Amino acid sequence: MSDALSRDDVAKVARLARLVLSEDELDLYTEQLGQILEHARDMNSLDLTDVLPTAHPFGVTNVVREDVVTPSLDREVVLAMAPHAVDHRFAVPRILGEAP
Amino acid sequence: MKSATQIAADVRSGTSSATAELERTLTVIEQRNAELNVFLYVDVEGARAAAAQIDARVARGEDVGPLAGVPIALKDNLCQVGVPTTCSSKILDGWRPPYNATVIERLLDAGAVAVGKTNLDEFAMGSSTENSAFGPTRNPLDPSRVPGGSSGGSAAAVAADMTAVSLGSDTGGSIRQPAALCGLVGVKPTYGLVSRYGLIAFASSLDQIGPFAKTVADAALVLEVLAGHDARDSTSLPEPAPRLVAHVNDGVAGRRIGLVRELFDGADESVVASVRAAADALRAAGAEVVEVSIPELALTLSAYYLIAPAEASSNLARFDGVRYGLRVSAEDVTAMMEATRTAGFGAEVKRRIMLGTYALSAGYYDAYYGQALKVRTLTIDAFARAYQRVDLLLGATTPSVAFALGAKTADPMTMYLNDVFTIPTNLAGDPALSVPFGTGEAGLPVGVQLLGPGRSEARLFAAARVLEIADGRP
Amino acid sequence: MTLPDGWEMVVGLEVHTELLTRSKLFCGCANHFGSEPNTNICPVCLGLPGSLPVLNREAVDFAMRIGMALHCTIAPSTFHRKNYFYPDQSKDYQISQYDLPINSGGYLDLPDASRVAIERAHMEEDTGKSTHLGGSGRLAGADSSLVDYNRCGVPLVEIVSGPDIRSSAQARLYAAELRGILIATGASDGRLEEGSMRFDANVSVRRPGAPFGTRCEIKNLNSLRSLQRAIDYEALRQIELIDGGGVVRQETRHWDENRGETSTLRVKEDADDYRYFRDPDLVDLAPDQAWQDRVRAALAPMPAARRAAVVALLAAPSEAQLDAVEVVIDLGLERYVHGVAAAGGDAALAVARVANELAADVDHVANLPVDAFVSTLAMEQRGELSATQAKTVLGEVLRHGGDPRAIAAARGFEQLSSDTLGATVATLIASNPDEWSRYRDGDDKLAQFFIGQVMKLTRGQANGKAVIAELQARR
Incomplete structure (x- = not known):
């Protein structure tokens, strides 16, 4: 397992998660997350090399629906939820970069 | 307080009415909600209209369903059309869903009356209902203590006799733990038994909706x-609902029940005593109780606190200020999303989002998330092996009785350790329930936990009923 | 275009195609281009809290058809979440197939006999569409943007080729052939102009035999012409850069069709950490043999096979005829050619008529049953209709439907019955014995004399070929 969590790691993770941390919060979360990850090192007490991962406890496969159109939501209801709507669309401030 | 079974029988027979039952509920809420902070929203008008409709249907001779006129409280992470749904988060403040959760449709179809939405730890992340943007809920049995969490509001609603039954959601113990701390029956069903549609996700592979009640x-x-x-x-699950009520009194004669050392080791003395007494009671009712050890369970807390945050970090990405809920304005869209999420989420939610983001990020995935998925495999296999030898497992639900408000908020790890007995079954996807048995410190209730393999709910209820009777609630 | 001596380009294409399902990939909203903004949205595709995705069976069928047509292995697959924040992505993650795609390890043979590997063809959901306000209407310089989620959740298959393409012309050929295949599978309408098919090109350059160079990805090319031009431009740009002592930086680039150049869109960053993990709201997809067999059985023949089948009907086809065959295949109208051939007619003539007359009014081919086409060409071949008249009849049937014979009659195209023509020819032979004997002695030029005379007598109702046939029968 990797080295201890650094302040830079936390800053990077916050950026990825679209959260802004103050300097104090950065310190606090570095310590707290570090403790949790430290505890997680107990998983290394077992040799898990040959164990397959399980992402989900649900064993059913091939769950599909038929290709049938069902009613959509009323546009006015949907746009009424929006913080800002213009011209029947969701309005956002300018986008700085292209989508990946 | 009448049981839900009794209310439904009375409403169907005309002995009582949905309106009368609802008004009683509204009166108790009026009396106690300010002190306990159970309901975030009470849908007085909607509930009265629904109750009146049920009464009219009963008057016309219609069968209004098995929950006829039963007032029910709903955890505020369940979507109900037109009713504010917040997850106890500022980020969803004011949002009213345009659709119903499947469970709410089923309740309404069965004649239940949805009374309102109950407090929870923000996005169901917590074990005390102190992580709510709208203030903590207090334990009706001792308001200086927490009701447990994250479904603390739904537990308190039943414990305070506001409603006979309520719904919670359980990702790592969020139904069973508050049930134990409030002296209730709380059930985490088999993964897939209850639809998650309309449950605002915390960790999708772990979340299940289930009931709180005073009786099995x-x-x-x-x-x-x-x-x-x-x-x-x-x-x-691609199958119809199992018959459960019909099997409540099946008893445990001939059942093999494993008392799991890892599911009570380290708990308070009174809790351990209750678990052992429960084992005796099951034995007395004809079960064979054997002590078992499942060492793999020791690792489940670590695995859980990587898997659940990882899924949550993705599930909670959509709260970005674009389509619904809170928006904090900023110059560009990235800054707007950051400002919105920073202002909208509480500290525990941020902590878990960052933990999960880290666990999934490049370079750390294998060491954390990947490793946790392997522990999950071990957990599933270990339970499966245990269930080859026994029909059910028995342990504690929580390490202690209800603790004081503020007692565990300083250090996240201390709070997380509360979930150590309840988490394993979520990882395995198996059902478990907590049933009150005995008392501990300050006369507060202790919950014991019964666990079973997938789809063993009927068996669990039958065993819980044995304990209920043995504990003096015939 | 050729690259400077000593340079080779290496191109791989990522092609996104929208699937022709009725509903979206994970919800029942209509998959429909051109609806009013935000009218085809529901809790699921809008990513409302608590909503859950359920996979569309038809999308799986289409994905498998594409995989089968590209000779891929169909394997158990899973859906992952690609996590990134972007306003046109309603959940701030995209559901896509990652390490276990439904189709992998196939190939596509091109008409020039080259083979391009298909690494994978996986399913994923499309994003919404942003309109940019202020500035030039493009993203850069805009003040704000408006988002329409109608397209969000529309099913896509992304087809990823190996880095096997070595020229822009080959890239274009690949894209065109793939487009034909996608249309043939019924999975896509192949409409580039509506964005239902989009190309991303990974371009790098190297000295032949050298390891691959650093590649740049040109995003969202939406025509075959843009694809070819952008690849050429990009390869030359990289060569000039390297020749000038520079280094190619891995980045995403935008193609400006008007300026004819690519420019930097975004540089690959550390922030591109998509934290892929299995979507816990969806289950494994593992179509069993019966499901796969059902899909395979419904698979129509692919363009290459269809092209070969038509070409086989032609004796020593010319370049122009092969081009015409391409049009026939592209439009999927070879049933007319096969109809004519089956009736013993002239396949080359059929190809020409389909590639011209039918192609000109392709929206109305439903008005023209194959047997009507066959009988029109038969009339033309028998000389009952002139070429011009046959084209007019076809045009008329395409526009309004109807029986070709009746249309020809109504237009007065009904040519002389062979009895009448025979009698007319007999009369002319009798009254022009000199010309007849010279013709009999082998002077073919005299045929024109007789045709002219027949035309005069019949006021142009006769068909020249029929007259010659009549003359030859009596020679």
């Missing part, structure tokens, strides 16, 4: 209504 029979009654295949949830 009431819990079975509600779960029977909730269960059964739903085409809107890909992880819904």
Whole structure:
């Protein structure tokens, strides 16, 4: 397992998660997350090399629906939820970069 | 307080009415909600209209369903059309869903009356209902203590006799733990037994909706209504609801029950005593109780606190200020998303989002998330092996009785350790329930936990009923 | 275009195609281009809290058809979440197939006999569409943007080729052939102009035999012409850069069709950490043999096979005829050619008529049953209709439907019955014995004399070929 969590790691993770941390919060979360990850090192007490991962406890496969159109939501209801709507669309401030 | 079973019988027979039952509920809420902070929203008008409609249907001679006129409280992470749904978060403040959760449709179809939305730890992340943007909920049995969490509001609603039954959601113990701390029956069903459609996700591979009730029979009654295949949830078991109420009094004669050392080791003395007494009671009712050890369970807390945050970090990405809920304005869209999420989420939610983001990020995935998935495999296999030898497992639900407000908020790890007995079954996807048995410190209730393999709910209810009777609630 | 001596380009294409399902990939909203903004949205595709995705069976069928047509292995697959924040992505993650795609390890043979590997063809959901306000209407310089989620959740298959393409012309050929295949599978309408098919090109350059160079990805090319031009431009740009002592930086680039150049869109960053993990709201997809067999059985023949089948009907086809065959295949109208051939007619003539007359009014081919086409060409071949008249009849049937014979009659195209023509020819032979004997002695030029005379007598109702046939029968 990797080295201890650094302040830079936390800053990077916050950026990825679209959260802004103050300097104090950065310190606090570095310590707290570090403790949790430290505890997680107990998983290394077992040799898990040959164990397959399980992402989900649900064993059913091939769950599909038929290709049938069902009613959509009323546009006015949907746009009424929006913080800002213009011209029947969701309005956002300018986008700085292209989508990946 | 009448049981839900009794209310439904009275309403169907005309001995009582949905309106009368609702008004009694509204009166108790009026009396106690300010002190306990159980309900975030009470849908007085909607509930009165629904109750009146049920009474009219009864008057016309219609069968209004197994929950006829039963007032029910709903955890505020369940979507109900037109009713504010917040997850106890500022980020969803004011949002009213345009659709119903499947469980709410099923409750309403069964004649239940949805009274309102109950407080929770923000996005169901917590074990005390102190992580709510709208203030903590207090334990009705001792308001200086927490009701447990994250479904603390739904537990308190039943414990305070506001409603006979309520719904919670359980990702790592969020139904069973508050049930134990409030002296209730709380059920975490088999993964896939109850549709998650309309449950605002915390950790999708772990979340299940389940009931709180004062009696085993009431819990079975509600779960029977909730269960059964739903085409809107890909992880819904492809089979109809099992018969549960009919099996509540099946007893445990001939059952083999494993008392799991890892599921009570380290708990308070009174808790351990209750678990051992429960084992004796089951033995007295004809079960064979054997002590078992499942060492793999020691690792489940670590695995859980990587898997659940990882899924949550993705599930909670959509709260970005674009389509619904809170927006904090900023110059560009990235800054707007950051400002919105920073202002909208509380500290525990941020902590878990960052933990999960880290666990999934490049370079750390294998060491953390990947490793946790392997522990999950071990957990599933270990339970499966245990269930080859025994029909059910027995342990504690929580390490202690209800603790004081503020006692565990300083250090996240201390709070997380509260979930150590409840987490394993979520990882395995198996069912478990907590049933009150005995008392501990300050006369507060202790919950013991019964666990079973997938789809063993009927067996669990029958065993819980044995304990209920042995604990003096015939 | 050729690259400077000593340079080779290496191109791989990522092609996104929208699937022709009725509903979206994970919800029942209509998959429909051109609806009013935000009218085809529901809790699921809008990513409302608590909503859950359920996979569309038809999308799986289409994905498998594409995989089968590209000779891929169909394997158990899973859906992952690609996590990134972007306003046109309603959940701030995209559901896509990652390490276990439904189709992998196939190939596509091109008409020039080259083979391009298909690494994978996986399913994923499309994003919404942003309109940019202020500035030039493009993203850069805009003040704000408006988002329409109608397209969000529309099913896509992304087809990823190996880095096997070595020229822009080959890239274009690949894209065109793939487009034909996608249309043939019924999975896509192949409409580039509506964005239902989009190309991303990974371009790098190297000295032949050298390891691959650093590649740049040109995003969202939406025509075959843009694809070819952008690849050429990009390869030359990289060569000039390297020749000038520079280094190619891995980045995403935008193609400006008007300026004819690519420019930097975004540089690959550390922030591109998509934290892929299995979507816990969806289950494994593992179509069993019966499901796969059902899909395979419904698979129509692919363009290459269809092209070969038509070409086989032609004796020593010319370049122009092969081009015409391409049009026939592209439009999927070879049933007319096969109809004519089956009736013993002239396949080359059929190809020409389909590639011209039918192609000109392709929206109305439903008005023209194959047997009507066959009988029109038969009339033309028998000389009952002139070429011009046959084209007019076809045009008329395409526009309004109807029986070709009746249309020809109504237009007065009904040519002389062979009895009448025979009698007319007999009369002319009798009254022009000199010309007849010279013709009999082998002077073919005299045929024109007789045709002219027949035309005069019949006021142009006769068909020249029929007259010659009549003359030859009596020679």
